[in-house]
Amino acid sequence: MKTLVSVATVLIALTANVHAKLNVVATTPDLAAIARDIGGDKLEHTKLTRPTEDPHFVDAKPSFIVKLNKADALIHGGAELEAAWLRPLLEGARNAKIVSASKGDVRCCDGVKMMEVPTTLDRSKGDIHAAGNPHYLMDPENAKIVAHHIADAFGQLDSANREFYLANANKFITALDAKLAGWQAQLAPFKGQHIVAYHNSWIYFAERFGLKIDLFLEPKPGIPPSPAHLASIIAKMKEENARVIIVDPYLNRKTAETVARSTGATVVDAAQFPGGVKGTEGGYLALMDYLVNSLAKALGEKK
């Protein structure tokens, strides 16, 4: 009888395991959205940051440690995007499944061609892009690399559903490719135009679409604008005929508005994360649709 009970217990445990969903934690909402597209109903997933929150400066709550402690996989951007706040949380979580180089450690920047990698590292200057510019997901081509990483990791952690994850990654990539040509056509008339951004999170987007998003209200990533710096930006904007200023939801829109008043520029509310601005809640493709549409509209009006 005792043996029967043990066998039954083992069977119940195995059955539970077969049907258990993958417990996935994504650091940011863009990674969470792609993970959701790939994992569908096989996931129990959560994200640590809100789409209107600065990914560099996150208010790390004790509840994050609990989430990380239970996770089968941690999907993170890497390239120091989350460096300041994620490391202590991982130490607190003590979860061997997601420690560096484990199966559940999904470091999405692997294989991405990083831009603006500094030749010398001097953190004393306050630059928070210490491993190069970490906002690589603003290039849709890099979203494909991320989709592959996520599908591979899910397939390894849950081999029974491997084909499901790969098929969904392919579906995501096909949908993205179908959109990409349209996005490029929409922005093609503005090739080479200078655009201002508050924070330097747009270099990959600019490179993909032939724009020059190369003037920043921040003197360095993470350093607030000073009056002297803003005066020099206003002068450069006039010189380069830059007529659009991009602002993320967590940055100071009023500063951008002041600069816009002095230069006749338009402020465009943009976001790196689905849900960061209204109409982008649907996911990565909806976000890109919004960004391309709103930039094309603002640049078209100012031509």
Ligand SMILES: [Zn+2]
């Ligand atoms: Zn940044």
